[in-house]
Amino acid sequence: MTFTWTPHRFSGGALALDVANTVILRGDADRSIDRFASSEQIESFCEAAGAMCAERGGMPTALRPPPVESEDVLIDLREATDRYFRTAIATGAEDNALLADLLSACATALRTAKADELAAATAHSVLHLIHGPDRSRMRICTNCGWLFLDRSKNRSRIWCDMAVCGNRRKASRHYKRKKETTE
Known part of the structure; x- marks a missing residue:
């Protein structure tokens, strides 16, 4: 299956979150x-990240994908990133075991990947x-479940992307209200 x-797709606000968000409907x-x-x-993804990723500081201008034999390092880092941050956001507490797993995945990526490869850049992020x-x-987006950075002034954003998830949520609420009034 090919995706665009x-x-x-880069609404996370940081490369690490955008990589974690590459699993769609993670909970289903x-x-x-x-x-x-x-x-x-x-x-x-590497090609698009250079143009669309919000995180610029310290990130190489062009990211290279990992060699095929090293893709599992990137996937392990992605999964550890999602587990750690999702749990920390949902519970409001640190989980030392998940942090240790994440730091281990970062260490492996930094040890094995070149600086301009996606795994190393993700580890830095x-x-x-x-x-x-x-x-x-x-x-965590209340619509799609993606991880994102709330950069709003009052820190009240609840959707990863207002134009997509926000509109879907608002349209859904409008449809439900309209349906209730016609019944």
């Missing part, structure tokens, strides 16, 4: 889609998120 990488095993299921999709000022701005 649009700006919405029957409908879940892994956008990194093929080497070609990882390569096209993770480390910045763990300790950086954006940590308290992480959220």
Whole structure:
């Protein structure tokens, strides 16, 4: 299956979150889609990330996909990133075991990947998120479940992308209200 990488696909606000969000409908095993299921999709993600990823500081201008034999390092890092941040956001607490797994995945990526490869750049992004000022701005989209950084002034954003998830939620509420009044 081929996907198009649009700006919405990079609405996480940080490369690590955009990589974690490459699993669509993560919580629904029957409908879940892994956008990194093929080497070609990882390569096209790298091309698109250079143009659309919100995180610019310290990120190489052009990202290279990992060699096929190293893709599992990227996937392990993606999964550890999602588990750690999703749990931390949902519970409001640190989980030392998940943090240790994430740091181990980062260490493996940094040890095995070249600096301009996606896995290394993702590891740098993770480390910045763990300790950086954006940590308290992480959220889970109430519509699609993606991880994102809330950069709104009053920190009240609940959707990863207003133009997509926000509109879907608002349209759904409008439809329900309209249906209730006609019954």
